[in-house]
Amino acid sequence: MALLEVEDLRTYFKTREGEVRAVDGVSFSLEHSKMLGIVGESGCGKSVTVLSIMGLVQTPGRVVGGSAVFQGRDLVQLKGRELEDVRGHEIGMIFQDPMTSLNPTLTIGTQLTETLRRHLGMNKDQARKRAVELLEEVHIPNAARRLDDYPHRYSGGMRQRVMIAIAISCNPKLLIADEPTTALDVTVQAGVLDLLHELRSIHEMGVIIITHDMGVVAETADDIIVMYAGQIVEQATALDLFDRPEHPYTEALLEALPQVEGEGIREGRLRSISGRPPDLLDPPPACRFAPRCAYAGQDDCATVPPDLREIRPGHWVRSSHPTSERAAAPVGAR
Amino acid sequence: MLKFIIRRVAWTIPVILLVIFMTFLMMRQIKGNPFQVTERAVNEATQRTLDRKFHLDQPWYIQYAYYVKGVFTANLGPSLVQRDRDVNDVIKDHFPVSLKLGGLAMLWAVLVGIPLGIIAALKQNTKLDYAVMAVVNAGYALPNFLIATVLIYLFAVKWREHTPFPTNGWGGWETWVLPAAALGHAPMTFFARIVRGSMLETLQQDYIRTAKAKGLRWRRVVGLHVLRNSLIPAVTAAAPLLGFLITGSFIVEFVFGIPGIGRYFVNSVTARDYSVTMGITILLSMIIIFANLLVDILYGYLDPRTRDVRT
Amino acid sequence: MSKRFLWAALVGALAVTAIAGSSTAMTGKTDGSNAAQVLKMSIGSEPPSLDPGLATDTTSSNIILNIMDPLVKLGKPPALNAVPAAAASWKIRGAVVTLNLRKSVRWTNGQPVTAKDYVYGWLRTISPELGADYAYQFEGIKGAKEYTACDPKKADCNALRARVGVKAVGKYTLRVTLVSPQPWFIQQISHHSFLPQHKATIDRYGSKWTEPQNIVTNGPFKLASWKHDASITLVKNTKWRNAKSVKLIRVEHQIIVDATTAENAFSAKNIDVQTTGVASVNIPKWKKTRYWKTFKALGTYYYGFNTKNIPDANQRRAMAISIDRSQIVKYITKSGQIPAKGFTPIGIAGGPSILSQSTMPATAQLSKAKAALAKARNPKRSIRLYHNNAPNHVKIATAVQNFWKQLGLDVTIRPMEWKQYLQFLGPPPNADVDVYRLGWIYDFPDAYNGLVLWKCDSGNNNTNWCNRKFDSLIDKATRTPNTAKRIALYKQAENILTGPQGQLPIMPIYYYAFNMLQRENVKGFVENPTGQWDLAKVSIR
Ligand SMILES: Nc1ncnc2c1ncn2[C@@H]1O[C@H](COP(=O)(O)OP(=O)(O)OP(=O)(O)O)[C@@H](O)[C@H]1O
Numbered sequence A: 001m002a003l004l005e006v007e008d009l010r011t012y013f014k015t016r017e018g019e020v021r022a023v024d025g026v027s028f029s030l031e032h033s034k035m036l037g038i039v040g041e042s043g044c045g046k047s048v049t050v051l052s053i054m055g056l057v058q059t060p061g062r063v064v065g066g067s068a069v070f071q072g073r074d075l076v077q078l079k080g081r082e083l084e085d086v087r088g089h090e091i092g093m094i095f096q097d098p099m100t101s102l103n104p105t106l107t108i109g110t111q112l113t114e115t116l117r118r119h120l121g122m123n124k125d126q127a128r129k130r131a132v133e134l135l136e137e138v139h140i141p142n143a144a145r146r147l148d149d150y151p152h153r154y155s156g157g158m159r160q161r162v163m164i165a166i167a168i169s170c171n172p173k174l175l176i177a178d179e180p181t182t183a184l185d186v187t188v189q190a191g192v193l194d195l196l197h198e199l200r201s202i203h204e205m206g207v208i209i210i211t212h213d214m215g216v217v218a219e220t221a222d223d224i225i226v227m228y229a230g231q232i233v234e235q236a237t238a239l240d241l242f243d244r245p246e247h248p249y250t251e252a253l254l255e256a257l258p259q260v261e262g263e264g265i266r267e268g269r270l271r272s273i274s275g276r277p278p279d280l281l282d283p284p285p286a287c288r289f290a291p292r293c294a295y296a297g298q299d300d301c302a303t304v305p306p307d308l309r310e311i312r313p314g315h316w317v318r319s320s321h322p323t324s325e326r327a328a329a330p331v332g333a334r
Numbered sequence B: 001m002l003k004f005i006i007r008r009v010a011w012t013i014p015v016i017l018l019v020i021f022m023t024f025l026m027m028r029q030i031k032g033n034p035f036q037v038t039e040r041a042v043n044e045a046t047q048r049t050l051d052r053k054f055h056l057d058q059p060w061y062i063q064y065a066y067y068v069k070g071v072f073t074a075n076l077g078p079s080l081v082q083r084d085r086d087v088n089d090v091i092k093d094h095f096p097v098s099l100k101l102g103g104l105a106m107l108w109a110v111l112v113g114i115p116l117g118i119i120a121a122l123k124q125n126t127k128l129d130y131a132v133m134a135v136v137n138a139g140y141a142l143p144n145f146l147i148a149t150v151l152i153y154l155f156a157v158k159w160r161e162h163t164p165f166p167t168n169g170w171g172g173w174e175t176w177v178l179p180a181a182a183l184g185h186a187p188m189t190f191f192a193r194i195v196r197g198s199m200l201e202t203l204q205q206d207y208i209r210t211a212k213a214k215g216l217r218w219r220r221v222v223g224l225h226v227l228r229n230s231l232i233p234a235v236t237a238a239a240p241l242l243g244f245l246i247t248g249s250f251i252v253e254f255v256f257g258i259p260g261i262g263r264y265f266v267n268s269v270t271a272r273d274y275s276v277t278m279g280i281t282i283l284l285s286m287i288i289i290f291a292n293l294l295v296d297i298l299y300g301y302l303d304p305r306t307r308d309v310r311t
Numbered sequence C: 001m002s003k004r005f006l007w008a009a010l011v012g013a014l015a016v017t018a019i020a021g022s023s024t025a026m027t028g029k030t031d032g033s034n035a036a037q038v039l040k041m042s043i044g045s046e047p048p049s050l051d052p053g054l055a056t057d058t059t060s061s062n063i064i065l066n067i068m069d070p071l072v073k074l075g076k077p078p079a080l081n082a083v084p085a086a087a088a089s090w091k092i093r094g095a096v097v098t099l100n101l102r103k104s105v106r107w108t109n110g111q112p113v114t115a116k117d118y119v120y121g122w123l124r125t126i127s128p129e130l131g132a133d134y135a136y137q138f139e140g141i142k143g144a145k146e147y148t149a150c151d152p153k154k155a156d157c158n159a160l161r162a163r164v165g166v167k168a169v170g171k172y173t174l175r176v177t178l179v180s181p182q183p184w185f186i187q188q189i190s191h192h193s194f195l196p197q198h199k200a201t202i203d204r205y206g207s208k209w210t211e212p213q214n215i216v217t218n219g220p221f222k223l224a225s226w227k228h229d230a231s232i233t234l235v236k237n238t239k240w241r242n243a244k245s246v247k248l249i250r251v252e253h254q255i256i257v258d259a260t261t262a263e264n265a266f267s268a269k270n271i272d273v274q275t276t277g278v279a280s281v282n283i284p285k286w287k288k289t290r291y292w293k294t295f296k297a298l299g300t301y302y303y304g305f306n307t308k309n310i311p312d313a314n315q316r317r318a319m320a321i322s323i324d325r326s327q328i329v330k331y332i333t334k335s336g337q338i339p340a341k342g343f344t345p346i347g348i349a350g351g352p353s354i355l356s357q358s359t360m361p362a363t364a365q366l367s368k369a370k371a372a373l374a375k376a377r378n379p380k381r382s383i384r385l386y387h388n389n390a391p392n393h394v395k396i397a398t399a400v401q402n403f404w405k406q407l408g409l410d411v412t413i414r415p416m417e418w419k420q421y422l423q424f425l426g427p428p429p430n431a432d433v434d435v436y437r438l439g440w441i442y443d444f445p446d447a448y449n450g451l452v453l454w455k456c457d458s459g460n461n462n463t464n465w466c467n468r469k470f471d472s473l474i475d476k477a478t479r480t481p482n483t484a485k486r487i488a489l490y491k492q493a494e495n496i497l498t499g500p501q502g503q504l505p506i507m508p509i510y511y512y513a514f515n516m517l518q519r520e521n522v523k524g525f526v527e528n529p530t531g532q533w534d535l536a537k538v539s540i541r
């Protein structure tokens, strides 16, 4: 059985202007100890997808449909208290901005130990001892002394390490990292990523990592999901996806990457695709990528929504003209 | 921190000297004879005697010197109008009353206002929120003498058979409730609004999402993570407010017939009772200075970031 | 510092604040039917002083006079004759008054009250050291004025004191020598400033001698407690010479400054007698109840003219008679005031006779007023009217402004804060003043006490008006013991002020009244025309 099985997840925001379909029928599954990468442009619904799984969507958002079965239990259906028992205990989560993700008025120690005491029933001393170990595990120097510091005395990279320490403190089965390095200085990004991989293998966690940065997931993720406008447009193993991208959007993403081998790849960002992502208040009626797609117009993809189909075993794509089915070069220029 | 407190306390000395000086000058600017109470003219001989007795026949700087000396020897001098009382007596008798009234009003404001603000914020955009905020906003606009009058009419006159509250006076707990509520009302609504606002803002913060993602019980998320941060603006406002409540309660004191210092203060100005006016002014400015000091200290505890900046 | 500690500290601090302070005023409610002889009443202010030498106001006076035994009391109005009290009898020979004190009068510490206690008290009150406002009451006594004016640096005050005409000529005999035979003196000593004072207590406690734990008194009640600005409790003095006749065993005064608050306390039955006053808007409501009581006062509410600015008496007359006094008392003051006929209150001994020719009309005489104004040489048509700022003064000034408008005068109203106002009025008044308002409440029940204000050198004559004939009439009155003759002199003086040919430096508006609310079970609570009440005569049914 998969560790996490997400099925047709839908999360809508009821705003004054109308209903924003931020996540619109997302399905995927994650096996134990595997790593899943979710990539896509800003605003395509990556964060909302994982927040929906965690039950952390804020009003006016609401999960309106679908399921997220984690170890046999549908998290979407869980009541508040049961969900609280799962969060931080069996699923750990790390956020994008370490500068704002820690409570500025509480010591690092407090913020670390409260999870331990809450979920593992430790007493104050046990929790403190464990907290020191955790800080050492995430390579914070002088861990014991720094336990009583407030977050403002920690640098950004250190704070993200603390966040990681908190997330893994209860030995979760699943770690969700929502753009863990985006807000960090380039010089510390690699360190944090390396730490994540190191811990993942030690603790045998399943990991979902969200990123703008294809490079981040290229070498490490097992599977990759590409999201566009609230939907999955392509899903495959990392190798297959990088080797033979099928969706025109994925192609564009990869083209936008500087083709440099090694470390340099990580600096590539998904920013240079022309056109803007659609307004989720009023998305294009059929294929949501159509307005930006170089191949749209050849068929009815602008009127009949394409399905997510398995183009070859383990490789899913939502497009009427995936690469492997395209004969000729694109007609229209970009 | 200690160094910081000592430095702040030391700073109050020149501030108080300035307060004395300014009050002194201003009191001399207001015309009026402290010794003439009714239209009956004061005997010339009597006037001369009194001026001599209270040094009013001396140049102003001599009077000022007398006064400063008095302040620093904790003797604020005799009242010019209530001739058998000293300013020290007046303060000793009436300040504790105002302190208690202000403290109770503050307690009322905190104990009612903060929970109301929290409830409204947690139930944002529900009927409960609208109801609470409607009451709070309507109440904010009402001046406290009006509230006092309505409270007295309802609880002490109309329903007097069913409530223990007297119309006026100051004694047991039953005499405290209505005045504290009347005086505490405005700060109560103030707390409710400020706490609601900052709660809503805090609830949106990333670290609250973190706290939730950690699986903390909702009680702890709100009670520790949200509240601690939301209370910073409330605390910042609270201490000067306490000063204001102690010093600004004279209307409520008038309406409820409470022998507090506020009433005395106002009366002393109309009576030109210089020594009483100045004595109370100095006392009240000290309270406000102290209240601000308290805010800074409290603020430091609530928001650790500021601590590093200053020490 | 943990959050819990922070809260504990905050709550703790507030709790300490709440518990701190030691006042435990009495505020219990009375159950309407008060079998016990306990009177609960409100008074309108904290008595500024309970020292007979220093007190100057009626609130203090009424407390003092009920814990002390004055030499004489005033009888029934309008005569208000002196009735023996602590003095059993007296003899008047020209300017010398000899008082025989009752031997039964005792201080609360058991010592007898002797003539020496009076000599000490009076001399203390007029001494240059004390600076008592009411030293002026003693000016009729030989040598008193000189002693009060003594500057210890420039003169031998002890010698001046020895010359003051107050002597103990026996243990119980007090002899007073006046500068002239002032026939009202025997009534005047009903005033609290003529009470005896207990030297040993004053020497021992200084300015704190009037506190309940220190004070030594000699009257029907004792000062049991004085919570400043909150309450004053008197208890019956069972050792008083006439304690048998005193019904009340306790009198609780609540100090309530605000009229509405006092009305509420009365409505809630927390007090039986409400002397604080009633808010103007509520007067009609209370008047309809049986609680409302009105007592005539010896006092006059008047407007004064700055005769430098309005020199022609014709104009002053025009202004004085164009005012509708009955409308003012009916629609503005509303509580038992009477339109003034002249300056002397009608209720004073001989009042009707003194005022028989006075010309202030109750209703406006507009055509006569216009005629008078026409006779005025160079009348001042733009008038600046000053008053001290209080609701009723504003309303009256506005009414007067309208009355004078009909005369073609343009009136600007200038309200001022009380103390600044008093200073502004001088005398002499600020040149900007054309008309001002003031009032006068009599300290003793003789027309002299009011008319003397209008002498040239009077400290209360803010009109710039000076009339030698008037002055000589007033001076002559001080030497005229015969009541009928004296009243004739007052009539002449009053005519100079408000008679048909009068000079009208002032225009009286109405005579004051005292008001209070009394529950029906209170018996014998009356306020005499000088504002005094005698609790020894009050009982609860
Ligand atoms: N509170 C909200 N109210 C209305 N719409 C919202 C709200 N939060 C998110 N959305 C919508 O959901 C969409 C997806 O947001 P989400 O935060 O998941 O994007 P993302 O893919 O994580 O982008 P990024 O890379 O910038 O983090 C957004 O386009 C936005 O329109």
Ligand SMILES: [Mg+2]
Pocket: A046, A047, A048, A178, A179
């Ligand atoms: Mg995101």
